[in-house]
Amino acid sequence: MSETVALHAQAGPRRCAVARWLAPGLALLGAVLVLLGLGVGSTGLESLWPLLRGAARGSAEGAMAWQIVWDIRLPRTLGAWAAGALLGLAGAVAQGLFRNPLADPYLLGSASGASLGVAAALALMGGAGGMLGASGTAAVVSVYSGHWLVRLGLTGAAFVGAVAAVLLTLVLARGVQHTLRLLLAGVVVGVVLGACTSLILLLSPDSLQAMQGFLLGSTGFVGWTSCLLLLAVWLPCLGAAWGLSRSLDALALGEATAHSLGLPLAPLRAALVAVLALATGTAVAQTGLIAFVGLAAPHLVRAVVSVPHGRLMLLASLMGGALLAGADLLARGLLAPQELPVGVLTAVLGGGYLLWLMHRRTAPGGLL
Template sequence: MTQALPLALRRSLVLLWLVFLLLVALVLGVALGTVSLSPLEVVQALLGQRENPIVTEMRLPRVLGGMLVGAALGVAGAAFQGLFRNPLADPYLMGSAAGAAFAVTLLASFLGSLAPGFAQHAVFQSLPPSATLFGFLGAFSATLLTLVLAGGAARTGELVLAGVVVGSVLTGATTYLMLQDADRVRAVFAYTLGNLAFLGWPGVKVLLLFFLLALPPLLLLGRVLNALQLGEEVAKSLGLPLEGLKLFLLLAASLLVAAAVAQAGIIGFVGLITPHLLRRFLGEDYRLLLPASALGGAVLLALADLLARTLTRPAELPVGVVTTLLGGPFFLYLMWRRRGRA
């Protein structure tokens, strides 16, 4: 039915639906959990008419932070898919996830043996707040190392290979460090599963800062990504300084990924699924696909976290487990479709 609509109308409807779903996810995320709240209680707490720390200090920062993480992964995934001209590219292609895990594990090693009395998934209860800084530095450093090994941003084929090598080496080093202490294994394993449970207002402010720094340049590069879909030679013929723009695009997208991983751990498939689904409705115009992927990633991760909090309550699942259970079959479906077309 949507395919029969004019392209401009279809795109407008998709964007409106994304905004509507974002608002619905925000309300449901704040209202539902171990203790369910009525819409009236939520509204009163948000307006300051009634004090409710469950809303203002626990759920609201978690939901907003999760939306920022999802938006960062969604728009970074769209940028990487456009840059590599591959709908199966994801935000962790440059080794950022492995770099973050290695950095957090290294911090745990510096601390020595970890106290065993922490919750199974509460990595930030067992590690200091500096773990987020280490995660960010590790993710961004891995990306820069991948760029150096590949010989620059212009060589996209070498970038993929270099990212695989960097990720494999750092994963091996992480595994070695984890095996030195059983408590460290549990702490870092919890980090690699992804979790939004410990996102507070400080984390939301950090995510918002990086989002405001990196998102506008990415949105301005939508025209460059459109040109790249026609081939690098065509893009160069348009007079674009392609190598510098690709490097700038990579760094901006990697900055978002590093900030998201540092605050919430490694959450898979959000940056893969979101742009791919939206491309079916919006087409290949990255001037629209990039902001739509930010909205879609925010909606997807907010709803996935809602499932993580409610499926097994009063306990909760790491949100990375939920996104993997949703995204794994979808990824296999994409592979099957690509193979059928080939």
């Protein structure tokens, strides 16, 4: 018994040290992944040689290298990190709000709403704009004069659909007073809107190929505008989640305990749902449906260290950014010059990790 107590006493300081260095470590990992992203693509490191040799930006060789690195690879990698950070943050908020470690950012129907919005927009455009390409590279194709208009329409439709689905969930749940009712309403909205999406695609088969790109997820569309938008939404969402973290700590003890502490549960839930909807809707609108990042990021943090919700929000966000940035590098580099859908890669890796975690916890001597 004395040896067990001594081991626990030694584990305490070690966990504190890990918690102290985990955030800087994840931030450094994200920076390294962004730098690596400058050299990963269909042309590999060859695009960097002119810049490393000091080729003038005004020369043909230097201009091409600068365009590939600055206008394509850098915003894409930064955007992938920012989208992953939003999904990781949304996953931590969802798991704290519903007090369920299996909750993910799409639980309130935002994914189904975004899919319905994109499917409706593609059907209205006759399937002319979409994500095409046998190599997996995202491209916008349109019969209209400005392809950026198609991209803006699809992005706006995805965001509006995601937010509208969350609002519909709130209406069906009659507000945010009951967490279980909110959860069930989200499941119902997700199923119904998913069926509506399938019906639209059945009636508009020309949209199927374009819709597949959105459902599989892609960071190929992310440019500087999308990247800055993702970062601009991430900062206030992280600040709001940090400010509400103590309420989540109290809510983890039970609704009765949180109510006895004098917390206004309804306004707090409404604020958390708003953060969840904004973070998820923004990420989905820019990158499509990317699975398991929001679910796995908080689990990975908890596997390393146990922290209150305030630090969990930050760590899960940084972890989500590193996960999606790393998955994007693998998607671009594994079969280069071809490209894998990043959503497929995150689903395989994230699902495999969660299955391993379940196996470890249910094995003899495990946690369950």
